[in-house]
Amino acid sequence: MTTGPPMMSMLESYLKLSASREQAISANMANIDTPGYRTHDINLESEFNKVMSGALRSSEDGAEPVQLTPVFHLVQGLMERPDGNNVSLDHEGLMLAKTQLQYQLAIQLIQNHFHQTLSAINGGS
Amino acid sequence: MNLFDSLSISGSALLAERQRSEVIAANMANAQTTHTEAGGPYRRREVVFETRGASSFRLALANNGEFHGPTPGSVRISDVVDDPSPALMRYEPGHPDANKEGYVAYPAINPTAEMVDLMDSVRAYQLNASAVAATKQMIQQAIGILKS
Numbered sequence: 001m002t003t004g005p006p007m008m009s010m011l012e013s014y015l016k017l018s019a020s021r022e023q024a025i026s027a028n029m030a031n032i033d034t035p036g037y038r039t040h041d042i043n044l045e046s047e048f049n050k051v052m053s054g055a056l057r058s059s060e061d062g063a064e065p066v067q068l069t070p071v072f073h074l075v076q077g078l079m080e081r082p083d084g085n086n087v088s089l090d091h092e093g094l095m096l097a098k099t100q101l102q103y104q105l106a107i108q109l110i111q112n113h114f115h116q117t118l119s120a121i122n123g124g125s
Numbered sequence: 126m127n128l129f130d131s132l133s134i135s136g137s138a139l140l141a142e143r144q145r146s147e148v149i150a151a152n153m154a155n156a157q158t159t160h161t162e163a164g165g166p167y168r169r170r171e172v173v174f175e176t177r178g179a180s181s182f183r184l185a186l187a188n189n190g191e192f193h194g195p196t197p198g199s200v201r202i203s204d205v206v207d208d209p210s211p212a213l214m215r216y217e218p219g220h221p222d223a224n225k226e227g228y229v230a231y232p233a234i235n236p237t238a239e240m241v242d243l244m245d246s247v248r249a250y251q252l253n254a255s256a257v258a259a260t261k262q263m264i265q266q267a268i269g270i271l272k273s
Contacts, residue, residue: 015267019127022260026131027198029256030138032249033145034174034200089252100259107266114270 035083039075137199138253175203
């Protein structure tokens, strides 16, 4: 059998994180004309690493798995407009496409996982 | 559910941008209006956008990643303000709204500025509409797991 944290719960966390990021991007796009609004984002990789290492520890010594609490941070280094808003249309569009593909990847992996199970049930036929 | 929150955030922006286009359309329609119910020429209007629940954005996220109450990060029009710039005075002594010297107060509306504003609004609307399409696709993919 597989070792380490179960595949499905990992993929589930990944989907949740991608959806949170999608939400941050939607909020950034919605506030493209709001004076003083700052671009928010979450660091998908570091958040996912946090969840993975927590899940690994809990599978080793039976500790409580860490709760998924994505931390939103303000994006630095973007050009600020005179009204104090620093939402970049290109940056958000790119991030939206990226997040969408990452979400699709996780969905495909989940489907693949189910297909494998189904194939095992059917004896490989 | 997170993705449906994204939809409502984008939806709030679509609504706000639509209202903004309406205000711009009213400005352009009333570019020559010298007579209003309040008296005097039409005053150019501008919308003020505001983030809703932005202060609780990270607070709510620290709270187990779940949101309660109004969706944080959504946008709304907090106010529609009058442009304080003075009216344009044109010499038209025959006009019924002319003052004693024969000058008529016209609204200080620049059609070019209004058109640029309108284009900005339309682009922002398109941007948010594409965000809605992206979110919708993600939800459909998630539903697709059930269909495999």
